Amino acid sequence: MKVHHHIRAFEQVLASYDGKLPLHRHLIIYFKQHKQMGSSDRRWASRYIYSYFRLGKALSSLPAIERLAIADFLCNTDLSLITEHTFPAAAELVGKPIKEKIAFVKSQYPNFELEDVFPFDSELSDGIDKQAFLLSLFVQPDLFIRVKETHLPTIKARLEAAGVTVKELSDTTLALPNGTKLEQIIDDQRLYQVQDSSSQKTGDYFLPNAYDYWWDCCAASGGKSLLIHSLESKVKLLASDVRETSLGNLQERFILAGIKDFQKKTIDLLQNNDQILHHYEFDGILLDAPCSGAGTWGRTPEMLYLFEEHKVANYVKLQKAIAENVIKYLKSGKPLIYMTCSIFRKENEEVVNYLLDKLPLKLEKMQLIKGYDNKADSMFVARLIKK
Numbered sequence: 001m002k003v004h005h006h007i008r009a010f011e012q013v014l015a016s017y018d019g020k021l022p023l024h025r026h027l028i029i030y031f032k033q034h035k036q037m038g039s040s041d042r043r044w045a046s047r048y049i050y051s052y053f054r055l056g057k058a059l060s061s062l063p064a065i066e067r068l069a070i071a072d073f074l075c076n077t078d079l080s081l082i083t084e085h086t087f088p089a090a091a092e093l094v095g096k097p098i099k100e101k102i103a104f105v106k107s108q109y110p111n112f113e114l115e116d117v118f119p120f121d122s123e124l125s126d127g128i129d130k131q132a133f134l135l136s137l138f139v140q141p142d143l144f145i146r147v148k149e150t151h152l153p154t155i156k157a158r159l160e161a162a163g164v165t166v167k168e169l170s171d172t173t174l175a176l177p178n179g180t181k182l183e184q185i186i187d188d189q190r191l192y193q194v195q196d197s198s199s200q201k202t203g204d205y206f207l208p209n210a211y212d213y214w215w216d217c218c219a220a221s222g223g224k225s226l227l228i229h230s231l232e233s234k235v236k237l238l239a240s241d242v243r244e245t246s247l248g249n250l251q252e253r254f255i256l257a258g259i260k261d262f263q264k265k266t267i268d269l270l271q272n273n274d275q276i277l278h279h280y281e282f283d284g285i286l287l288d289a290p291c292s293g294a295g296t297w298g299r300t301p302e303m304l305y306l307f308e309e310h311k312v313a314n315y316v317k318l319q320k321a322i323a324e325n326v327i328k329y330l331k332s333g334k335p336l337i338y339m340t341c342s343i344f345r346k347e348n349e350e351v352v353n354y355l356l357d358k359l360p361l362k363l364e365k366m367q368l369i370k371g372y373d374n375k376a377d378s379m380f381v382a383r384l385i386k387k
């Protein structure tokens, strides 16, 4: 029977995943190694495993296939063979709103607790509606692109002509269904940057001036560097990261975006860097800190299952140490932009409070940018001015 084929394929993918790589990378490798799986098999296996992890630790004592049937029912509006076979009572409700589906699951499984989907005790940042956040975890976030205001109408028209449903969120931000094959529709990659909408909104805090010298000190592959450049193209930039490979990607993205005037350096901000940086003085520092990433777990639901909460404390140590190390290279009166993609208070407001206590900084403003109402990530951003 075909359902047994689905069950076996899911069980094999689940057994193959050890959490060492992000799930999407693991699946690429897995499917390459299992060439007998056709495109339909791959699609179903991906849907099942993502749905499965979206259930977090809820109903964790049930057998995996029963959990999968419930998860797949909650995450999708069309019926899968596994849900039809293993949780047939739910079949009629599959197209209903998520709150109704949750109530139904609870009626069938009284031990089901929505709170177990995100099983962490750490307090959340100010203003988060926990219920809305938890419900958002059952929905795959959108794909967002940032475009130049002048290019937006053309790009939107091209996407729509290719049958893509496009939402215009601002003069520069478009939301697209996840999985949109952008490269196949818009061949000139200089015309857009893939960047989550909440991440784009952090740019409201940067306020760079022409000819300023800014340092993106945890630049990775340059998402925030490209954002600040789009806000003020005459900004001079130093981009650094402890990972040299990320800076290689940053360079490729900069070249593709036609940006030539920038410096990049591999720098470990847990070390003393006076030898390299003693003569540097910046007009602004972007600190997009290493963090738990809890605000992005709608995209990487495997983390709901695998993240160990004690690791938050390690990230907090890193965040404080990096901020303490960079601040001496900032000019007085100029901003440190502290950002995380976490929703934990410990990594956000509490780090800001610590920095205000320890360093010559005053807080201009801070905010948790809620993505969960918008099929986007959630991000925290604070603008701190050096006294």
Ligand SMILES: C[S@@+](CC[C@H](N)C(=O)[O-])C[C@H]1O[C@@H](n2cnc3c(N)ncnc32)[C@H](O)[C@@H]1O
Residues within 6 Å of the ligand: 217, 218, 219, 220, 221, 222, 223, 224, 225, 240, 241, 242, 243, 246, 267, 268, 269, 270, 288, 289, 290, 291, 318
């Ligand atoms: C949240 S990511 C930055 C994302 C990036 N700003 C963007 O917009 O795409 C945090 C980065 O901090 C870097 N990092 C972690 N520890 C570091 C350290 N000790 N010194 C410098 N960078 C570090 C990581 O390699 C990672 O690339």
